Amino acid sequence: MMRPELVCPAGTPAALKSAVDAGADCVYVGFRDETNARNFPGLNFSRKELGEAIAYAHAKGAKVLVAINTFPRAGQPELWHRAVDDAARLEADAVILADIGLIEYAARSHPGLRLHLSVQAAASNPDAIAFYAGRYGVKRVVLPRVLTVSEIAAINARIAPVETEVFVFGGLCVMAEGRCALSSYATGQSPNMNGVCSPAGEVRYTETHEGVTSELGGFTINKFSRTEPAGYPTLCKGRFIARDKASYLFEEPTSLNTLTILPDLIKAGVTAFKIEGRQRGRAYVAAVVQAFRQGVDAVMAGRPLPDIDLDRITEGGKQTTGAYEKAWR
Amino acid sequence: MTSSSPKLTLGPVLFNWKPEALRDFYFRMADEADVDTIHVGEVVCSKRTPFFDPFIPEVVERVAASGKQVVLSSLALIMTDRELAQARDLAASDILVEANDISVAALMGGRPFVAGPLLNIYNEGTLASLEAMGAARICLPAELSADAVATLAAGAKAEIEVQAFGRLPLAISARCYAARARNLSKDGCQYVCADDPDGMDVETLDEVPFLAVNGTQTMSYHHMDLLGSVAGLADSGISRFRLWPQTFDMVRVAELFRAVLAGRMAADEAEAALVPLCPGAEFANGYIHGKAGHLFIDTD
Numbered sequence: 001m002m003r004p005e006l007v008c009p010a011g012t013p014a015a016l017k018s019a020v021d022a023g024a025d026c027v028y029v030g031f032r033d034e035t036n037a038r039n040f041p042g043l044n045f046s047r048k049e050l051g052e053a054i055a056y057a058h059a060k061g062a063k064v065l066v067a068i069n070t071f072p073r074a075g076q077p078e079l080w081h082r083a084v085d086d087a088a089r090l091e092a093d094a095v096i097l098a099d100i101g102l103i104e105y106a107a108r109s110h111p112g113l114r115l116h117l118s119v120q121a122a123a124s125n126p127d128a129i130a131f132y133a134g135r136y137g138v139k140r141v142v143l144p145r146v147l148t149v150s151e152i153a154a155i156n157a158r159i160a161p162v163e164t165e166v167f168v169f170g171g172l173c174v175m176a177e178g179r180c181a182l183s184s185y186a187t188g189q190s191p192n193m194n195g196v197c198s199p200a201g202e203v204r205y206t207e208t209h210e211g212v213t214s215e216l217g218g219f220t221i222n223k224f225s226r227t228e229p230a231g232y233p234t235l236c237k238g239r240f241i242a243r244d245k246a247s248y249l250f251e252e253p254t255s256l257n258t259l260t261i262l263p264d265l266i267k268a269g270v271t272a273f274k275i276e277g278r279q280r281g282r283a284y285v286a287a288v289v290q291a292f293r294q295g296v297d298a299v300m301a302g303r304p305l306p307d308i309d310l311d312r313i314t315e316g317g318k319q320t321t322g323a324y325e326k327a328w329r
Numbered sequence: 330m331t332s333s334s335p336k337l338t339l340g341p342v343l344f345n346w347k348p349e350a351l352r353d354f355y356f357r358m359a360d361e362a363d364v365d366t367i368h369v370g371e372v373v374c375s376k377r378t379p380f381f382d383p384f385i386p387e388v389v390e391r392v393a394a395s396g397k398q399v400v401l402s403s404l405a406l407i408m409t410d411r412e413l414a415q416a417r418d419l420a421a422s423d424i425l426v427e428a429n430d431i432s433v434a435a436l437m438g439g440r441p442f443v444a445g446p447l448l449n450i451y452n453e454g455t456l457a458s459l460e461a462m463g464a465a466r467i468c469l470p471a472e473l474s475a476d477a478v479a480t481l482a483a484g485a486k487a488e489i490e491v492q493a494f495g496r497l498p499l500a501i502s503a504r505c506y507a508a509r510a511r512n513l514s515k516d517g518c519q520y521v522c523a524d525d526p527d528g529m530d531v532e533t534l535d536e537v538p539f540l541a542v543n544g545t546q547t548m549s550y551h552h553m554d555l556l557g558s559v560a561g562l563a564d565s566g567i568s569r570f571r572l573w574p575q576t577f578d579m580v581r582v583a584e585l586f587r588a589v590l591a592g593r594m595a596a597d598e599a600e601a602a603l604v605p606l607c608p609g610a611e612f613a614n615g616y617i618h619g620k621a622g623h624l625f626i627d628t629d
Binding site: 071072073074075077098099100101102104105121122123124125126127128130131135146147151154174175176178179180181182184185186187188190192193213217219220221222223238239240241242243245246247249250251323326327328329 | 405406407408409410412413416430431432434435436447449451452453454455456457458459470471472473476477478480481497499500501502503504505506509510511514515516529530531532533534535536537539540542547549615616619620621622623
C-alpha cells in the first residue's frame with residue numbers, strides 16, 4: 001500500500017505553520033484575490049507571505065501547493081496569469097488549476113511547474129483525467145465529491161501514473177464542484193467567477209419571535225428556534241419546501257469525515273488526502289491535521305484506527321462520509 | 330463571428346418526459362417550430378436513457394427531413410463505465426454531438442462538435458482551447474454577463490450561442506433530489522422525476538419560489554427570458570440563441586424570439602405575448618445584466 005500524502009489547508013501564514021507543525025505533508029494556499037475559490041476578506045497570502053511560507057514549509061520537509069482555481073474573467077486574464085507566474089517564481093511545489101485556458105497557459109509558460117487539477121474542474125471519469133494529463137501534463141487530479149470509493153478505485157486502476165487526491169474532511173459540496181451556479185443565481189457571485197459561494201456580504205440574520213432567520217441574497221435559507229444555534233446560510237445546506245414539505249432538500253448542515261473509511265480510501269490507491277477549510281482557524285487546522293496524521297499512520301502500520309472525536313469542529317456537529325458510500329446518492 | 334441573421338436552437342429536453350410524449354414533442358418541433366437546430370439526448374440522468382433511446386432514430390430522421398439540423402447532446406456528469414461507454418458511442422456517431430462533459434469533447438478526436446453550456450467556458454483562453462479541439466459552436470454558461478459574452482464572441486472563430494429561454498440548469502449532482510424529497514434512494518428512485526415535467530418547484534420557508542429540481546439537476550425557479558436582450562446581443566456578435574424546452578407551447582415561444590430577432594416585433598410586445606404562453610411562470614434575466622440570476626431587469 002502506498003502511504004498517502006496529507007494535504008492541509010492554510011488561509012493564513014499562522015495556519016500554514018500550524019499545519020506543517022501538526023504533520024502536514026503538503027499545505028495548499030491561495031493568493032489574496034479572486035484567483036482562488038476561498039476569496040474571503042482577511043484570508044490568503046500576499047506574494048511576500050507566500051515566499052516566507054514556502055521557505056518555512058520546505059525547511060520542514062513539507063510542500064506548498066497554490067490554488068489558482070477560479071475561471072479567469074473574459075478579456076482580463078492578467079490577474080490569473082500573474083498568479084501562475086508568481087507561484088512558479090516563488091517555487092511553489094505545484095499549482096492547482098481548474099480552467100482549461102489557464103492550464104494551457106501554465107503548461108506553455110512554465111513547463112517545469114507541476115500541475116494539479118482542481119476539484120473545481122470536476123474531472124469525474126478516466127477519459128476526462130486522461131485529457132488533462134495527456135494534453136497538458138497534469139500530474140494529479142483532485143476528484144469531485146460525487147464518486148464512491150469503488151468508483152475511485154476503478155478510476156485509479158485506469159489512469160496511473162496520474163495521481164488522485166480526494167477530500168477526507170470538512171465542508172462538503174453536494175453538487176459537482178465547479179458546475180454549480182446556485183450562489184450567483186441568488187447573489188450574483190459564484191465560486192467559478194468570484195471565488196466565493198454564499199458570500200458573507202449577502203448574508204443577513206433577522207431576529208423573529210420564534211428565533212432567528214438566516215438569509216442569502218434576500219432568500220430565506222433557514223429558520224432556527226431560540227434553542228438552536230443559527231448556522232451560516234450556505235445555500236445547499238438550507239431548509240426548503242418541496243412537495244409541501246420543509247426539509248434539508250439538498251444536504252443537512254454537515255461535515256465530511258472519512259476517518260472511519262481511511263483504510264478503504266488507501267486501498268483504492270488514492271495518492272493524497274485533502275482536508276477542506278482554508279477559511280478555518282489555526283485550532284481547526286491543527287486538530288484535524290493531527291487526527292488524520294494519526295489515522296493514516298495507524299493504517300499504514302497495521303494498527304486499528306484511533307477513535308478521535310471531531311464533533312466539536314464539524315458543521316452543526318454532524319458528520320457524513322458523503323458520496324464515498326453509495327447510499328448517500 | 331457575426332452573421333446576418335441569428336439562429337435559434339431548441340435545446341435538449343432536460344426533463345423526464347414519457348418517451349411517446351417526448352417523441353411527439355420532437356415531431357411537432359421538427360414539423361412546426363421556426364428553429365434552425367434541434368438537440369436530442371439525455372443530459373441529466375443515465376438511468377433515463379434506456380426509455381427514449383429506441384425513439385431517437387425516428388426523431389433524428391424527422392428533424393432531418395424538416396431541413397433542420399439535429400444535434401445529439403451528451404450527459405453532463407459521467408462517472409460510471411456504462412456512462413463512459415455511452416459517451417464513446419455518442420462520440421462515434423455520424424451526427425453532430427454536443428459535449429456537456431470535457432471527456433466527450435476529448436473523445437471527438439478533433440472532429441467538429443458543439444461545446445455545451447455545462448462546460449466551463451468563461452474566457453478567451455479556454456474558448457480557444459475548445460476551438461482547437463474542434464468546437465465549431467459554443468453555448469456559453471448561463472452566469473456570464475452581456476459584456477463577457479460580447480468579449481468572447483469578438484475573438485471567437487466558433488459560432489457563439491447564448492441561453493435565452495426556459496428554466497436554467499444551475500447545478501448537477503450525483504445525488505437525486507427528486508428521490509430524496511420522497512425519501513427514496515437514487516437506486517430505488519422509481520423514476521419519480523417524471524412527476525414534474527417542468528421540474529419540481531422549490532420554495533423558501535417563507536414560501537417564496539426559488540429553485541426547481543429535475544432529478545440530479547437543480548434549476549432556476551424563474552424562466553430565463555432574454556427577449557429584451559437578444560437584438561443587442563446579436564449586434565455584439567452572438568449568432569445563436571438557445572430555447573430550453575418546457576411544457577409550454579414552444580412553437581409559439583420560438584415564433585416570438587424569431588419575430589424579435591427579425592425586427593418584426595418590438596421586445597416589449599413580445600414579452601407581453603410571452604406571459605400568457607407560460608402560465609404561472611416568473612421570468613428572470615439578471616445574469617445577462619451582470620446581476621443575480623433570479624432578478625428581472627427591465628430594459629425599457
